[in-house]
Amino acid sequence: MSExxxxxxxxxxxxxxxxxxECASRGLRTAIVEAGExxxxxxxxxxxxxVVLDDSPAxxxxxxxxxxxxxxxxxxxxxxxxxxxxxxxxxxxxDEEMEEVHRKRALxxxxxxxxxxxxxxxxxxxxxxxxxxxxxxxxxxxDGVLYPPCAAEYLxxxxxxxxxxxxxxxxxxxxxxGLVRLxxxxxxxxxxxxxxxxxxxxxxxxxxxIRKRKGHLVITDRYPGFVHHQLVELGYLKSAHxxxxxxxxxxxxxxxxGQVLLGSSRQFGAEDSTVDYSMVAAMIDRARVFMPExxxxxxxxxxxxxxxxxPDKLPLIGPxxxxxxxxxxxxxxxxxxxxxxxxxxxxxxxLVDGETQIPIDPYLPARFVRSxxxx
Amino acid sequence: xxxxxxxxxxxxxxxxxxxxxxxxxxxxxxxxxxxxSVTGEPRxxxxxxxxxxxxxxxxxxxxxxxxxxxLCEPGMDVRTA
Amino acid sequence: MKQHxxxxxxxxxxxxxxxxxxxxxxxxxxxxxxxxxAPGGQIWRKGAALPAAARDWIAKLDAxxxxxxxxxxxxxxxxxxxxxxxxxxxxxxxAAELHYDKLILATGARERFLPFPGWTxxxxxxxxxxxxxxxxxxxxxxxxxxxxxxxxxxxxVAAHLAHRNAKVVAICEQAPMGRLAAFSLRLLTQPGKxxxxxxxxxxxxxxxxxxxxxxxxxxxxxxxxxxTLRRGDQQWxxxxxxxxxxxxxxxxxxxxxxLGCRIQNGFVATDKWQQxxxxxxxxxxxxxxxxxxxxxxxxGQIAGLAAADRISAAIxxxxxRSRSQGFVRALANVVELDPRLREIPSAETIVCxxxxxxxxxxxxxxxxxxxxxxxxxxxxxxxxxICGAATQFLFGWGAxxxxxPVLTASFSSLAAASCAAGHDSNDILNQNRKDTHTL
Numbered sequence: 081m082s083e084x085x086x087x088x089x090x091x092x093x094x095x096x097x098x099x100x101x102e103c104a105s106r107g108l109r110t111a112i113v114e115a116g117e118x119x120x121x122x123x124x125x126x127x128x129x130x131v132v133l134d135d136s137p138a139x140x141x142x143x144x145x146x147x148x149x150x151x152x153x154x155x156x157x158x159x160x161x162x163x164x165x166x167x168x169x170x171x172x173x174x175d176e177e178m179e180e181v182h183r184k185r186a187l188x189x190x191x192x193x194x195x196x197x198x199x200x201x202x203x204x205x206x207x208x209x210x211x212x213x214x215x216x217x218x219x220x221x222x223d224g225v226l227y228p229p230c231a232a233e234y235l236x237x238x239x240x241x242x243x244x245x246x247x248x249x250x251x252x253x254x255x256x257x258g259l260v261r262l263x264x265x266x267x268x269x270x271x272x273x274x275x276x277x278x279x280x281x282x283x284x285x286x287x288x289x290i291r292k293r294k295g296h297l298v299i300t301d302r303y304p305g306f307v308h309h310q311l312v313e314l315g316y317l318k319s320a321h322x323x324x325x326x327x328x329x330x331x332x333x334x335x336x337x338g339q340v341l342l343g344s345s346r347q348f349g350a351e352d353s354t355v356d357y358s359m360v361a362a363m364i365d366r367a368r369v370f371m372p373e374x375x376x377x378x379x380x381x382x383x384x385x386x387x388x389x390x391p392d393k394l395p396l397i398g399p400x401x402x403x404x405x406x407x408x409x410x411x412x413x414x415x416x417x418x419x420x421x422x423x424x425x426x427x428x429x430x431l432v433d434g435e436t437q438i439p440i441d442p443y444l445p446a447r448f449v450r451s452x453x454x455x
Numbered sequence: 456x457x458x459x460x461x462x463x464x465x466x467x468x469x470x471x472x473x474x475x476x477x478x479x480x481x482x483x484x485x486x487x488x489x490x491x492s493v494t495g496e497p498r499x500x501x502x503x504x505x506x507x508x509x510x511x512x513x514x515x516x517x518x519x520x521x522x523x524x525x526l527c528e529p530g531m532d533v534r535t536a
Numbered sequence: 537m538k539q540h541x542x543x544x545x546x547x548x549x550x551x552x553x554x555x556x557x558x559x560x561x562x563x564x565x566x567x568x569x570x571x572x573x574a575p576g577g578q579i580w581r582k583g584a585a586l587p588a589a590a591r592d593w594i595a596k597l598d599a600x601x602x603x604x605x606x607x608x609x610x611x612x613x614x615x616x617x618x619x620x621x622x623x624x625x626x627x628x629x630x631a632a633e634l635h636y637d638k639l640i641l642a643t644g645a646r647e648r649f650l651p652f653p654g655w656t657x658x659x660x661x662x663x664x665x666x667x668x669x670x671x672x673x674x675x676x677x678x679x680x681x682x683x684x685x686x687x688x689x690x691x692x693v694a695a696h697l698a699h700r701n702a703k704v705v706a707i708c709e710q711a712p713m714g715r716l717a718a719f720s721l722r723l724l725t726q727p728g729k730x731x732x733x734x735x736x737x738x739x740x741x742x743x744x745x746x747x748x749x750x751x752x753x754x755x756x757x758x759x760x761x762x763x764t765l766r767r768g769d770q771q772w773x774x775x776x777x778x779x780x781x782x783x784x785x786x787x788x789x790x791x792x793x794x795l796g797c798r799i800q801n802g803f804v805a806t807d808k809w810q811q812x813x814x815x816x817x818x819x820x821x822x823x824x825x826x827x828x829x830x831x832x833x834x835x836g837q838i839a840g841l842a843a844a845d846r847i848s849a850a851i852x853x854x855x856x857r858s859r860s861q862g863f864v865r866a867l868a869n870v871v872e873l874d875p876r877l878r879e880i881p882s883a884e885t886i887v888c889x890x891x892x893x894x895x896x897x898x899x900x901x902x903x904x905x906x907x908x909x910x911x912x913x914x915x916x917x918x919x920x921x922i923c924g925a926a927t928q929f930l931f932g933w934g935a936x937x938x939x940x941p942v943l944t945a946s947f948s949s950l951a952a953a954s955c956a957a958g959h960d961s962n963d964i965l966n967q968n969r970k971d972t973h974t975l
Contacts, residue, residue, distance in 0.1 A: 117906045124909050160910070229909040249902070301511075301519045301917050301944065302493075337493070342947075355940050357614040361954030364947050375948035376629065378519040380917045381939045382950070475583060476673030483674055487658035487759035494892040497758055499658035501889070501922070503668030504578060505571055505609075505624070505943075506646050508890060508917040517629070519917070519944070523672065524607075524624050526573050 082267035085111045085245075087431075088260045089274045090252045090284070093123040094228050094417055095409050096276030097235035098424035104242040106432060111268050112236060112244055113260065115251040119232030122278050122416060125385020127297065127333055127343050128231075129310050130224045130418045131168055132193050134184065135317055135393050138442035142395075143415060144191045145438050146422030147222060153421065160230035162336040168223035169198070169207065169309045171330070171370060172215045177314045181218040188220065195220045209306060209371050225310055225333055228417050252277075255284050258405040272431055274407045275400075279388040281410040285400065289448050290411045293389040294350040296359050297343050301378045304338035313370065316344065328362045330370045340377060342367060344414070346387075353384045389413045397427050397443035407431070408445050463531035478522035478533055479503075479510040489522070491536045537632040541567040541603070543843045544619070544636035546610060546791060549577020550829050551821025552642030553593050554836030555843070559640070560600045562844035567634065568597070569605040571624050571943075577644050578664055579829055583671025584696055589829070608632060611941035611949065613794050614957040617816075622949040631945075631952035638816050638843040641804070642836060643791050645822035647689075647782035648925040650873075651887050651895065652880040654754030659778045663693045666780035670700060677701040679777040682763045683743070684708040684751050686871045687784035688733075688828070695739035697780070704743040706774055708765055710783070710874050713747040719870040726863070752880050754779050784871040786925045787823040793938045808854050809847060810839035818843055827864040831857060878930055887930070888923040890916020898927070904936040917944050 092114035313330040331344040390411040488497040500510040548570035580590040612620040647662040749767040798813035820835035841850040883896035891912040901907040914920035
């Protein structure tokens with residue numbers, strides 16, 4: 081069986097769902113192919129944190145742009161998506177980190193993100209369970225959290241309402257030259273194919289510079305009021321930036337249910353999804369430095385997931401050099417939830433009329449091919 | 456010689472039970488409700504064997520203890536939702 | 537706490553007790569762990585007059601060298617040959633690191649619950665559930681009880697409650713009379729079981745006994761006040777203070793699955809020496825097939841002897857056990873669930889009690905995981921133990937894979953598991969500090 085579409089999106093994780101929704105909203109006849117559960121991959125495994133991050137100017141641009149898009153969408157999200165504008169507190173342990181807090185505030189202001197510096201007294205009032213030995217924090221009130229699988233499901237269902245078709249429980253076997261083949265032999269023809277398969281994107285394009293980066297998370301029973309904001313240590317960026325070692329960083333989040341979600345850990349070269357208790361313990365021990373009482377919280381579930389990591393910490397958004405019908409929306413590492421909407425807008429703007437609201441250049445997949453050509 | 460009964464507090468009220476009584480039973484002696492569900496329904500133990508989590512209570516300050524598997528001890532402070 | 541055992545037995549019901557006793561006879565260092573404060577599991581739960589077999593085996597256990605770990609629940613398997621457990625008691629959240637050469641899983645079974653309108657009302661419990669609560673001190677003297685569901689547990693529970701002066705007003709078995717009669721005939725080869733059944737029925741003789749009958753609603757404000765029963769075309773209400781309703785048993789497979797044991801037809805696959813697909817891990821009792829106390833004791837002994845490398849002493853027991861397999865099959869047959877039980881939940885009936893997910897929210901999902909991710913069904917602390925059996929019957933979903941911890945554990949207990957994981961969390965933290973600060 082063969083069908084013609086304007087665009088085929090491979091993968092209904094948060095990024096694929098966002099792309100499909102954007103395409104359908106623009107009137108493009110869209111097919112979505114998902115082999116498992118909607119939002120069942122890294123989308124289900126991560127923290128669902130919507131956060132502005134400044135590892136690079138391009139990252140700052142994409143996260144701030146996308147954070148605004150989430151705020152606009154939030155009123156249409158169903159209750160199950162648990163969107164909460166709880167804000168992020170970047171926690172500083174000492175005076176050196178407080179300087180970093182001030183620097184960050186100024187940088188965020190340049191892209192229109194308002195934030196507030198809290199001294200240790202104000203921080204203790206905002207989060208009574210934090211260690212009183214901390215120096216202070218930067219509060220970014222426009223950051224939020226949500227429950228991504230339901231957000232992805234909403235985006236897919238709304239795309240279908242707008243005319244898209246979901247191929248559920250079908251695997252993409254090959255994609256390129258305007259043709260997507262599914263595992264049952266179905267052929268989908270489209271002038272544009274979007275590979276949004278996250279850490280599995282390499283199964284269709286083995287040369288993609290995407291590596292799996294394993295993470296662990298733990299969620300507790302309900303403790304309403306234990307923590308109010310997403311709390312992240314400033315050292316989080318060191319952990320996310322490091323490309324060689326296993327690392328953890330203090331990262332804790334309140335869920336709308338009153339549960340407490342604990343992250344974050346990063347490992348390269350760990351391809352197996354089994355829980356590694358040494359990583360879990362490292363996360364807990366790190367968190368205990370910042371929140372000494374968490375030892376008593378009751379954990380109900382531990383799980384792992386795989387982020388899709390690229391060498392420069394920026395996603396691949398745009399055309400794949402070798403094939404004019406193939407486009408990428410993958411490689412979002414720990415920012416898939418945050419930047420999904422921005423990715424979709426940038427990519428679809430680029431596809432439809434070439435004019436994007438933020439420059440697409442830093443995310444173009446061609447940047448890796450170019451650097452290889454120069455090597 | 457009869458075993459001495461055990462005195463504990465359930466939501467601030469004193470309760471006297473025989474040795475070997477579970478905290479869940481002590482809670483139910485004060486009324487059928489042991490817990491409130493996430494949407495506000497009254498709930499009580501279902502399985503009696505530590506699997507359903509309907510018997511969760513805060514015992515001596517520790518939240519989410521499965522009270523059907525904890526024996527009453529003198530002076531225990533039991534609080535339910 | 538850190539301990540090493542030659543043989544570690546998980547579960548102190550009949551199978552676990554028998555396994556531990558036999559294993560210890562060889563001189564091996566044996567540990568027996570269970571989450572309840574006293575040995576006996578469910579069927580020999582302390583708080584009621586125990587049968588002679590129970591008293592005998594517990595006495596043997598008390599006289600043995602078995603190291604007793606009562607009031608602990610296993611939560612993790614961080615590496616080969618080690619389990620982590622946490623204390624169940626209130627005061628401390630101590631974690632225990634338990635190393636073993638051989639492991640015997642005797643984790644027993646739990647009741648299957650099927651949702652119906654009002655089943656979440658207080659004082660609606662399982663049949664075994666109410667029995668356990670009564671043994672734990674819940675007073676039911678003079679209270680009216682309806683016992684319902686399916687399986688041999690119903691009569692045993694009714695008899696025990698009647699013995700405690702509860703008023704068992706009705707016993708409702710969903711299996712049709714014809715199937716029960718056939719099963720009873722089959723039992724004639726085991727006169728002990730027949731006598732037991734007759735004794736139970738006599739103890740609860742004031743109760744009306746209905747077959748092909750089940751509750752379609754529990755009614756009341758704040759707690760159950762009456763039950764609506766249906767039998768064919770007839771439907772009527774019975775006033776009661778407690779409804780004890782359970783649909784037979786499902787095996788506790790979480791620990792066997794976590795350890796990688798092969799599961800076949802919903803039970804742990806074992807060879808005739810109770811050895812699972814994982815070397816050094818044995819399994820005995822209900823997780824290998826629901827068969828009741830006698831078979832559990834046989835299998836426990838076989839496992840204990842096999843783990844202690846005394847297989848020759850187990851040959852007679854293996855023969856006895858193989859003669860009992862017919863009973864296991866007959867039991868499975870008699871408790872087969874009537875398909876009309878799928879029609880009882882209404883749209884609003886809660887299916888997942890931890891997260892209050894109603895029946896109507898679950899249509900349209902193709903698997904347990906799909907439903908869990910999008911409706912929260914199975915996401916609560918019971919980790920799908922209650923709703924999983926229900927959704928399997930209602931929708932045909934297989935169980936989602938086990939996510940650790942096997943049972944809830946505190947963060948400090950989870951952190952304690954790293955010592956057993958083979959490498960040190962401090963290495964990771966130290967590496968963090970060495971990374972240069974780059975922005």
